[in-house]
Amino acid sequence: MTSSVVKKKRYYRKNVEFFKLVEKIKLWPSRSGTLHGIKSMTIKGNIAEIITHCNEKFQINNSRHSRAARSLRNKLFFHSCHTCKIPKWKIEKYAGTYVNQNYGSHL
Numbered sequence: 001m002t003s004s005v006v007k008k009k010r011y012y013r014k015n016v017e018f019f020k021l022v023e024k025i026k027l028w029p030s031r032s033g034t035l036h037g038i039k040s041m042t043i044k045g046n047i048a049e050i051i052t053h054c055n056e057k058f059q060i061n062n063s064r065h066s067r068a069a070r071s072l073r074n075k076l077f078f079h080s081c082h083t084c085k086i087p088k089w090k091i092e093k094y095a096g097t098y099v100n101q102n103y104g105s106h107l
């Protein structure tokens with residue numbers, strides 16, 4: 001009983017960390033590999049709703065093992081969105097900050 005509660009808690013915390021990461025970097029990779037800038041993000045429990053600068057809406061799941069979470073960690077995007085006009089420094093900062101952890105050798 002106790003251990004299952006602990007597991008649940010830990011799982012929840014990881015989800016929050018994923019949302020926090022997205023909220024912090026304010027970048028979102030779409031399915032097609034385009035990197036968008038996030039205009040606003042609303043967290044509703046296990047789902048977060050993202051609105052990008054080009055007014056696209058994305059619902060993101062709680063899973064840090066999702067496609068998007070993997071894309072963010074591995075930087076699997078092909079180009080940045082022209083409408084969102086993500087500043088170069090932001091992409092560089094993102095690349096510099098998050099590439100170094102476990103996947104640094106990829107790029």
Ligand SMILES: [Zn+2]
Nearest residue numbers: 036054081084
């Ligand atoms: Zn965009």
